[in-house]
Amino acid sequence: IVSAARSPIGRAFKGSLKDLRADDLTATIIQTALAKVPELDPKDIDDLMLGCGLPGGEQGNNLGRIIAVQMGMDHLPGCTVTRYCSSSLQTSRMALHAIKAGEGDVFISAGVEMVSRFTKGNSDSLPDTHNPLFAEAEARTAARAEESGASWHDPREDGIVPDAYISMGQTAENLARSKGVTRQEMDEFGVRSQNLAEEALKNGFWEREITPVTTPDGTVVSKDDG
Template sequence: MNDAFIVSFCRSAVTKAKKGGFRFTRSDDLAVNIIKALLAKTPQLDTSLIDDVIVGCANPEGEQGLQIGRQIALRAVGQSTPGVTVNRYCASGLETIAIATAKIRSGMGECYVAGGVESMSQIPMEGYKLAPNYMVASEHPDYIIGMGLTAEAVAKKYNASREDQALFAPLSNKIASKAKQNNISDDDNV
């Protein structure tokens, strides 16, 4: 079995939906810019060796639809590199890394670009036309639950108190602020 490694990474900042700095930015444009920045900081990578661009998207509809993974691959890497969209709702981006890892370990490829893209400003939170199957919903009323209820279940399972969560929540911003004050570069944040 082959070993799989993450050799480089890049990300955007996270901003508030409908109000943040990316509220007018298309998801595909955002992802293309990030992948181009990733490739620029990894000049030793021959892009012709990329086996696939795997893109996770929780709501692949509207401008995030139409096989956004392929659209991003075309613009960021080139016509000869395929692209695919993965949907596992909020875990979509993480799932792409698992898929790339599994493909490398099983010998189905050697080099993948994997990650997620989403704009909660450009796409409504519930999507454009949420239409769950009535029969499934009547037999399994919790088959679609929001992240709020998921968070409650995880907190209960791992005994994460409200107080612990309140202490943990601002840590990322504090670390980023301290890094900025100390002129520490964040080359991975595009």
């Protein structure tokens, strides 16, 4: 990894970056990373791999390729990869594999997720799109969500189809029950994590890696919302 850059992190829907498009923001940050390697000829870049958890709406239409053209690099192919929260990490993994396989030497590994723009739609927003195969599993998850204090048993151990559409929140509940983690322990961990994050923001810990961005109304955002 010869260059890296990131934007500030904004809160969803009401945060500092809510009026920015995903493609505009990503293009700005990629161009910042490229500017740190002035000796690199853009024509030598082999591919742009963009991670996006929900690539639909403004984040649809193979956003990786859209951004390549947007940056004036029509020669550069682009792909968009979803692995939900680890989508951009997956692109770094893919770039590593491509280099080791001799498929190329220079790759852009990027990631974006603009939840604030989901009002325009996302890849999981259409109704009645779940496979009926998982209907029983989804009903089981819904019933489990209404329970309190119950233990959790992995349905796969009984050869039962798991709920492939289960939310992260319910997954966390199931894991807490499985591992015996109490609500108080989770609250204490959460408060400690939040306090550390606020302290890091106050001390400017992240400033060295943040690229300031300008919103459509001219506001310059240079810090995470917290």
